[in-house]
Structure formats: C-alpha cells, structure tokens
Amino acid sequence: MDADRDRFLQDFAALVQDLLRRPTAGPQDGTPLKLLLEEHLGRPLREVDVLTHQLPAHRLVDADIALDRLAEAGGGTARTVGIAGGDERYHQSLVDLLSSSWGASVAVGAVDHRTAATGPTAVCRVVGLGVRLLSLDGTPVAVVQRGAVPHYGRPAASLEVLAPDWATAQRLVERVTALMREHSVLRGQVLGFTASDYDPSSGGLTFLPRPDVARDDVVLPAGVLDAVEQHVLHTDRQRALLRRYGQHVKRGLLLHGPPGTGKTHLVRHLIGRASGATVILLSGSAFAMIAEAAALARALAPAVVVLEDVDLVAADRGYTPGGNPLLFAVLDALDGLDADADVAFLMTTNRVDLLEEALVQRPGRVDLAVHIDRPGRPERERLLRRYAAGIPVGEATVARIADRSAGTTASFMKELVRRAVLRAGRAGADLEHGAVLDPHLEASADELLESAGDLTRAILGGARGGAPEGEGTGGYVVEVGDHPAGQGEWFDATDGTH
Template sequence: MDDAVTPARLRDFLEDVRVLAQAAQSAHPEQEPGVAPLLPLLTAHLGLDPRTFAVHTLELPVLRRVDTDVAVAAVVGEDPAARLVGVGGGEQRMHMSLSEILQHAGSWPGQFPVGPVDYHRAATGPSTSRQTVAFGLHLWHADGVPVVLLQRRASMRHNGAPVLEVLCPSDDVAGALLTRVRAEMDARSTLRGQVVTFSGSPFDPGEAGVVHVPRPSVPREDVVLPAGTLERIERQVLGVARHRDALRAAGQHLKRGVLLYGPPGTGKTHTVRHLVGASPGVTVTLLSGQALQLVTVAAETARALQPAMVVLEDCDLVAEDRSLTGGTPVLFEVLDALDGLAADADVTFLLTTNRADVLEPALAQRPGRVDLAVEVPLPDAPGRRRLFRLYAADLPFTPDALDAAAEATAGMTASFVKEAIRRAVLLAAEDGRHVGDDDLASAVQEMTGDSERITRSLLGVGAGADV
C-alpha cells in the first residue's frame, strides 16, 4: 500500500503543479519588444475588458467570401475613423474563436499580439480580382457605440466558411450590424449578373471557391434541334423571364425546372450555352460532377440574386450519391432546393441528363419540381445536314459533299459531325494542301469503319447506330 495516493500526497502534488505553472508563466515574456498586446488595445476601444462581452457570430456561405468582404467594408466604412488591425499568433488563430483568443491573450499577452492584417486576393470576374481581408479586426463606432469585428476568410472549425464575430456593449447593435452585413452582401454582390461555377473538394472545404467564366455566345441558328423543340425550351426559360410582371399580376409562379435529356453528344450542353448567352444580366451558376453537392448554396445564392439560373449538368452521374451531410441522395437535395424557393422567385433550374430513366423515379416522387422535360434526340437527316453546314462554316465543301456526308452518318451525334469536319481538315493539312470534298468523304469513311467503334462510342454514338 506504499504506492497508494493519500490525500496528503495529492495535495503536495497539486501544489507542485501550481508552483510549476506560476514559474512557467513568470518566465514567459509579457510581450516581445516593439509588439503591442491585443487586450489593452481592445479594452481602450470598447471602454471595458472585451472578455466580459458576449460574442455575436455569423457564419456565411463559403462561396461568398468576396461578397462578405465587400459588405463589411461598406458597413465599417461609414465611420471615417475606423481602423483595421491584424492579430499575430500563427495558425493557432485559425482554430480558435474570438473569445478563446481573448482569453489566451489575457493569460499569455505575448501569444496573440497586434500584428499585420492577413489578405487574400480573390476573383470578382473573369479578368478582375479584389484584395479581401483574410484575418483582421475592424475597430469602429456604429451610431456612437464602439464595435470590434473579427473577419476571417475561413475557419476549419466552421467547415471552411467565412465567419464574422462581433464584440459590442449593445447586443441589439451587434445583432443589427450582422443583419446589415447580410443585406449588403446581396445588395452589393460581385456575383450578380455573372456566370460562375463552384470549385473545391469536400475533403478540404476551406479551399472551395468561385470560378468566374465568360458568358458564352451561341446564336440561336447554331442550335440544331428538331422543329419546335428549341422554341418550347426558350419559352419556358427565357419567356417566363420576359413576361415575369404579367405572370406575377396573374398570380402565376415564376420558378421553373427544365430537364433536357437524351444521348451524349446530341447538343444538350450546346443548348444550355445558348440559353445562358441569351440571358444577359441573369446570375448563372453552373454545377457538374461533385460540385452538384453545393446545390443548396447555389439555390440560396440564386434566391438572393434573382433573376438567376442554376444549371445542373449530368445529374444522372450523382443520382445515388449521398450529399455532404451523408443524408439524402444529391438528386433529392436538388429537388428539395427547387421546392424551397418561393413561387414568385425568378429562378430557373436547368437540368441535363443522359439517363432520364435514372431520374424519372425521383422526379415522380416529387411532382411539380420539373415543369418541362424535353428530349434532345440524335439528329435526323435534315438535322445532320444543318450540322455539317454549321461546322463546315467557310470551308470549301460543296453542298453535294455535305449532303453525302449527312446521308452516310445516320445515327451519329452532333459531336461526331464536328469531329468529322476537323478530321477532314487534318487529313488535308498532313498532305500539305487545302481541304476538299474527298477529305470529308475519307474522314467519314474512316470514322464509320469498324476500327473506330470505340471512337464513335466516345463521341456519344450508341452501339446500335446504323453506319
């Protein structure tokens, strides 16, 4: 029993630990020469010890970092005496809340001193960017009340989302400020009227971001679909936008879901590009692949920045995948996002799929989410003739050669026709001469031969194509 811990030995041990902690604290420098401690600065600004204040926190969508910076700058900028300071302390800052930073700064003044502001440059358009605050403290007065706001680009404890934390003597003022920031984000959004796609890995949400792309320009005459098909699609997507006031006055809903389905390579994406290009001023979000997991963020953004369009390409590829929360399939999350919009929201959800049979059961379980489903089929003979003329452009092929190529490519896709024209040009270039009818015939013959069965498949041509 000699090893038993008696109350007396426990008291002696705890006393030794206390003495050791005091010795360590006294040995730690209060602050490095020339470095200002954080706590006195905030105390002087707020008039009281900041550790006695409640911290008001606002977590924002990870893909609206730039809008957050723009909004904060607008709110803080109303005080000409506003200051922006940084916080030292290395990566530990990113894993602590503001209240935790203040507590540590009180116990160890040299751990989180006043330091330089961290900045991050982020895109605001296809060729423009903005320097945003990645980690910094704003000190200013709102209606005469002192305010401290911590702005951080991303916090891994908040799944990579930008976070604002406010210290203020008045809880009402703090709450109103955060509400104001949200309103300014929508009013001043750099995403409004732009075409964007979302990037980033679900395993590293802090690196998610917005990629701006130029708005495409695809003339209507360059979209080759069966007669009446494009007109139906345009009426639902573009027509509702043109007549939104009349529809609202008649009590009709504006939100709409449109599904384009058909084999690969038939022109679904081409049609989408035409619709996006024909919608100037509309905020467009393009999602495909794993980015479809971000459909809820896209829907929230579309609601805030309407008129808007959310394009969801190849939905069949993630029909059974689970969402980031591990709950419902991504496809159901897409449909729930559609259902969550107000009826008068001028938002289009445009879905494309190569496998309508995969989506149909889910759509049937949630009726009313998709208002129009349109097949984009393999081009018929007149369609193929139009496609050969379209992709031939100014190349010196005769009408008879183009018609012959169209007749020889029954069952082929628009992608196949485009590649046939390119290959004809390549055949001529290799021989050092201008392209002609014989090159087109040779290209079609080569591509429809048995040796290129896999090529045809990769261009979207089905196994049963008549060649």
C-alpha cells in the same frame, strides 16, 4: 544527476508557463489588443455580447466590401487592426484567444490580407484576419473578419461581432447581409463550384467567362429553341405577370437524350443569353454543394442553376441501397426556394430512365422536359455546313453524307469535319487557295461509318453495329408537369401534334 536534471526541467517548464500568463505590455488587467477593444467599445469585454456569423468561403469578398461601406457610413473614423501571435489565432475565436492561457501574449499586429477573385480575370485584396473598429448608428462595435482556413478546421469564413448588446449585434449582421446582396461581385457572373479536399460539403468558387453561342449555331428543329428560351429566360413582363396572379416563378427544365446530341451546347447558348442572370454550374463532386448553390441563387436572383449529368446523383432510389443523400439534397434545394424566386434549374442527363420520379413530379422541380434526340436529315446537313464553315465543300457532297449518316449525332459531324481537314493537310491540299474538302470528307465518312469504326461511333454518340438506330426525329419531344416516362402532357414538334 538524473534527479537534478528532472528538477531543472520542471522548474524551467514552470517558468515558461508563468511567463506566458503575464502580460507582455500594458497594465495587469489586459493585453494591448484587449485594451484597444475595451477602449473602443467603452466597456470591459466581459460586458460585451459576441455574435458569430458564419459565411461561405466564397462570400468573404462580399463581406469585405459590405464592411467597407459600413465603415464609410460611420463617418470615416473606422480602422482595422491585426492580431499578432502564432497559429492559434487562426483556429480560435477572439474571445477564446484572449481568455486562454496564452491570451496575455496577444497583441495588436499587422492585418492579414489575401487576394480574392472578383471576375474571370480580376482580383482584389480583402481582409483575411483582422479586427474592424467601427460604429453602427453611433454605437461603437468591433468585427473580427476571418477568411476560411480549411487546414486549421475553418472551412467557412466568419464575422465575430462584438457589441454592447445582442440587438445591436444582430442589426449589424442584417445591415452587412443587405450590403453584401446589394454590392455582391458574384451578381451576374458565371460561377463554378469545386468541392474541398478538407470538407466535401464546402469548397471554392471559380469565375468563368460567359459563353457566346449564337442562336444560329444551335441546330435544332423549328420551335425547339423558342420553347426552351421562353421557359428559362423569363422577360420582366412575364415575371411580373406570374407574380401578380400568385403563380410560381421558380422553374425547372430537363434536357435528356443520347450523348453528343447537343444538350451541353444548348445549355451554353442559354447561359450566354441570360446576360443579366447569375449562373451557377454544378457537376460531379460539386453536387455536394447544391444547398450552397441554391442559397446563392436565391440571394442573387435572377439566377440559373445548371446541374450537369443529374442522373449521376438523382438516380432512382432502387439503384442505391440505403437511400441517396445527394438526391435528397437536390430535392431540398429545388423545394427550398420560395415560389416567387426568379431561379431556373437547368438539368441535363443521358439516362432519363434512371431518374427518381420525385424529381419531376412537382411543379418548380421539373415542369418542362425536352428530349434532344439524334438529328434528322435536315439538321445533319445544317450541322455539316456549320462545322465546315469557311471550307470549300460541294452541296452534293453534303447531301450524300447527310443521307449516309442517319443515326449519328452532332459530335459525329464535328469529328467528321476535323478528320477531313487533317486528311487534307496530310495530302498537301491547299484549302485556302481553291482545293476542296469533298474527297477528304467522303474518305473520312467512310472511315467513321464502316463497321471497323463501331466503337468510335459509339463513343461519339452514333449507333452501334454499323446500322443506324433510326433516322432520328431531330430531337424534340416535350413533356410538361410529369415524369418523361409517364402520362403528362407532351408535344412533338416534328409534326406539330399533341
């Protein structure tokens, strides 16, 4: 009985394998999809050159737009078909799929579509898996367009170009690349990278709204903002001037100083001002995508690449036994762009002492470093008025708190006003109809400044131990062309001296 069962199972397995090898339709020499491709290309697939062009997952929408433009240029005879079948169509190339043991079952099917973001609130439909039949300068070509499928081992998107010769395939890729650059939906956007759970070196891209931080809302000593804006936001005239005389346009800015002093706030202002530039934000695990970010910045220049808390990656090699691969990736990205690339690298750190000197020793990596210190007394008054805008507060109260709060930060002032408003609400004070915030502001200042609030003040960026670390310079020391702790040229705007 067992022998009969085993013989039956063997015969059944052989039957299934035989059925899989047979074409399901059409003549003996090919499947419907294969026949369609050979009819379009005008030759057997064995005589066709195949060029696979990898794309970052976030460039699929640009490739979709570029291929649509290319199809339109071909005279309107282009069409797109799908690939029928099981999951194997997602993780095998078209050539492998058609030549595999189950290739005979591959047939024309519905095109797989997916949605892709084109802005912070906008999406469009793109081809996730499909075969485009079109022509390039009168020559029939086919392109298999694939989106990334990380769970099938495809972290990147790709274009498989089928053409009568290698030169035609290369020409198509070059044409698509140029159209992607020209019509990119990423150009001029604010973009954030997120690392992939499947592959740390790849990931997704998020469109972010461009922040709108007014110049008056950036509280820094006179001259600070002018110097930073001049360095980061080149005008067309400055860019052309530098290029005319062979000077590098690529530039790097390092903002360093204690936590809570307004470095991120300043970055948000610069991003808002760079309205025509593509902005790419990297932080945390997304630093693994620094090479992708640099390549995207190069393609979509003018661009600004923001590396937040760069000390977490670009630490001195002495702090990292065995070297720091991410540090080398950052250095490669900074050095890999051409000198005339209109790309600004904007880095922030709370721990400048941990930075690797190589990061800032070469122009084009960091050629301007700005120390954002704790605010001086005039800046503390301005910060307090800014955060209490629209709330009745007496000038004398503002002056007293500015006097008492030496060594604190912008974050401290923001929290002080928030607590005062909450305290006023609990006390039943009607701030909209004549009640003043003064007593609640004074009480909140007492709470935050007393020794019992030591930990809170430390978290908010103030000095420990109930004693301020000094009045603060108002936060402006600039070093040019050298490590901040080195002997490079520096400028202190608090007294205008070199």
